[in-house]
Amino acid sequence: MSLLEDLRSALGEGGVIEGETLAARTTSDMSGTGTSLPRAVLRPRSTAQLSAIMKLCHAAGAPVIPQGGLTGLAGGANAAGNAFSVSLELLRGIEEVDQASATMVVKAGTPLEDCQRAAVENGLFLALDLGSRGSCQIGGNLSTNAGGIRVIRYGMAREQVLGLEVVLADGTILSSMNRMLKNNAGYDLKHLFIGSEGTLGIITRAVLRLHPPPGEITTVLCAVQRYEDVVALLRRAQSVLGGILAFEAMWRDYFAFNTQALKLRVFEGSHPFCVILESTMPVDDIETFLAACLEDQLIQDALVARSHAQAREMWSVREGHPIEVLPNLLNFDVSLPIGQIGGYAEACTAALLARWPQAHVSFYGHVGDSNVHICVGTHYGPGEDMHDVDEIVYRVLGNYHGSISAEHGIGTLKRPYLHLSRSPEELALMRSLKQALDPKGILNPGKVI
Numbered sequence: 379m380s381l382l383e384d385l386r387s388a389l390g391e392g393g394v395i396e397g398e399t400l401a402a403r404t405t406s407d408m409s410g411t412g413t414s415l416p417r418a419v420l421r422p423r424s425t426a427q428l429s430a431i432m433k434l435c436h437a438a439g440a441p442v443i444p445q446g447g448l449t450g451l452a453g454g455a456n457a458a459g460n461a462f463s464v465s466l467e468l469l470r471g472i473e474e475v476d477q478a479s480a481t482m483v484v485k486a487g488t489p490l491e492d493c494q495r496a497a498v499e500n501g502l503f504l505a506l507d508l509g510s511r512g513s514c515q516i517g518g519n520l521s522t523n524a525g526g527i528r529v530i531r532y533g534m535a536r537e538q539v540l541g542l543e544v545v546l547a548d549g550t551i552l553s554s555m556n557r558m559l560k561n562n563a564g565y566d567l568k569h570l571f572i573g574s575e576g577t578l579g580i581i582t583r584a585v586l587r588l589h590p591p592p593g594e595i596t597t598v599l600c601a602v603q604r605y606e607d608v609v610a611l612l613r614r615a616q617s618v619l620g621g622i623l624a625f626e627a628m629w630r631d632y633f634a635f636n637t638q639a640l641k642l643r644v645f646e647g648s649h650p651f652c653v654i655l656e657s658t659m660p661v662d663d664i665e666t667f668l669a670a671c672l673e674d675q676l677i678q679d680a681l682v683a684r685s686h687a688q689a690r691e692m693w694s695v696r697e698g699h700p701i702e703v704l705p706n707l708l709n710f711d712v713s714l715p716i717g718q719i720g721g722y723a724e725a726c727t728a729a730l731l732a733r734w735p736q737a738h739v740s741f742y743g744h745v746g747d748s749n750v751h752i753c754v755g756t757h758y759g760p761g762e763d764m765h766d767v768d769e770i771v772y773r774v775l776g777n778y779h780g781s782i783s784a785e786h787g788i789g790t791l792k793r794p795y796l797h798l799s800r801s802p803e804e805l806a807l808m809r810s811l812k813q814a815l816d817p818k819g820i821l822n823p824g825k826v827i
C-alpha cells in the first residue's frame with residue numbers, strides 16, 4: 379500500500395482531505411503568507427490515531443505540519459506542497475472541569491472561547507484571552523505560548539498549563555497530564571513543547587489551571603501626554619488599584635486611525651497616548667484614583683465605561699481591525715524593557731519615515747508586559763519588499779537589546795532574524811533538542827530554527 383492509502387485506512391472516513399476538496403484556507407495562517415496547498419490534510423479523531431499516522435509518516439520520512447485554528451501571525455502553520463497538514467479540528471472537546479483542583483482537561487483542537495465559557499459555567503476563570511478567541515485552539519495557544527490581554531495579571535499561556543499530552547515525531551505518546559501546581563519530579567518536559575510552534579511534538583491534550591473569577595471588571599480609557607507618564611500611570615495603577623487586569627497603550631496615530639474609521643468620538647482633541655486599563659476595584663475607588671492622576675497631571679483626561687457596550691467600544695479601537703486596509707500592512711510584535719519602549723518607538727518611526735516618508739507607522743500593545751506591536755503600511759519602490767521594513771525595525775530594536783518576538787512566535791517570517799534575539803549557544807542547544815526529538819526533521823520543517 380502507498381503511504382496515502384495507509385493514512386486513509388488509519389484515519390477512516392473523512393480523515394484525509396485531498397485534491398479538489400482541499401480548502402484554500404489551509405494554505406496559510408492569518409499572516410496571509412502561505413502560498414501552497416498541503417499534500418493532504420490529515421484529521422485524527424484521537425491521540426491514538428495521531429500516533430498511528432505519525433508512525434507512518436516517520437517511517438516514510440514524510441514531513442508534517444500541525445495546524446490549529448490558523449490564526450497565527452508568524453507563518454508557523456503555513457502549509458507546504460510536499461508536506462501533510464495535521465488538523466486538530468476533530469480532536470475537540472472539554473473532558474473535565476475539576477472544581478476542587480480548579481483544573482480543566484481539554485483536547486488540543488478546542489477553541490479557546492469554548493474553554494473560557496466552560497470555566498465560567500463552573501464558577502471559575504480561564505486567564506488566557508486574545509482577540510482571536512473564537513477561532514484559535516488551545517493546542518495552537520500552547521504551542522505559540524500565546525500572550526494576550528491578561529498577561530499582566532496571570533502570565534502567558536505557559537503559566538496556565540499544569541499538564542500536557544504530546545505525540546512525538548516517531549508517534550510516541552508522551553503523557554504528562556499532571557494536575558498539581560507543585561511537581562518537581564525531574565525535568566518539567568511540558569515546557570519543551572509550549573512555545574515550540576509544533577517543531578518538537580504535536581500537542582493533543584492539556585490540563586489547564588483555572589482561577590477564581592476576578593469579579594466585575596471596569597474598563598477605563600486615559601489620555602496621556604508623555605511616554606514617561608504612561609509608565610508612571612502603570613506603576614501607580616498597580617500599587618493603588620491592586621492587580622490590574624489589563625494595561626494597553628495606543629500611540630496617537632494608531633488611536634486616531636481607528637477612531638476615525640470606526641466613527642468614534644472619544645476625547646476632545648488628540649493626545650500622544652491613550653491607555654486602556656482594567657480593574658476590579660469598586661468604581662468609586664477607580665474614580666478617586668483617576669481624579670488624583672488628573673490633579674497630578676499624570677493623565678489629561680479619562681473615561682470610565684458605564685456598560686459592556688462602552689467597554690467593547692474602547693477595546694474595538696485597541697483591536698484595530700480598520701487598520702488592516704493599509705497597503706502591504708505588516709504587524710510586528712517586539713518586546714523590550716518597558717522604560718525604553720517610548721524611545722524605541724520614536725527611533726523606529728524616524729528610521730522608517732526616512733526611507734518611506736508616506737508610510738503609516740503606528741504603535742500599540744501590551745505595554746504593561748514590555749510588548750509593543752508596530753503597524754507599518756507602505757508602498758514599496760522597485761526592488762523593495764517587506765524584508766526592507768524588517769531590516770529597519772529589527773536593526774533599531776537591536777540598539778535596545780529587545781526581542782523580535784514577544785508573543786506571536788517565530789514561524790517562518792522571523793526565522794531569518796532569530797539570531798538577533800538568541801545567542802549562538804542558545805541556537806546550538808535548540809538545534810540539539812530538535813535533532814534529539816525529531817532526528818528526521820519531519821515536524822514543521824523550515825519553521826522557527
Ligand SMILES: Cc1cc2nc3c(=O)[nH]c(=O)nc-3n(C[C@H](O)[C@H](O)[C@H](O)COP(=O)(O)OP(=O)(O)OC[C@H]3O[C@@H](n4cnc5c(N)ncnc54)[C@H](O)[C@@H]3O)c2cc1C
Nearest residue numbers: 446447448449450454509515517518519521525526576581
Ligand atoms: C485578531 C487576532 C488577535 C490576536 N491576538 C493575539 C494576542 O493578543 N496574543 C497572542 O499571543 N497572539 C495573538 N494572535 C495570534 C494567534 O491568535 C495566536 O498565535 C494563537 O495562539 C494561534 O493559535 P491557532 O490555534 O490559531 O494556531 P495556528 O495558527 O494554527 O498555529 C500556530 C503554530 O502552532 C502550531 N500548532 C498549532 N496547533 C498545534 C498543536 N496542537 N500541537 C503542536 N503545534 C501546533 C502550528 O504548527 C504553528 O506553528 C492574534 C491573532 C488574531 C488574528
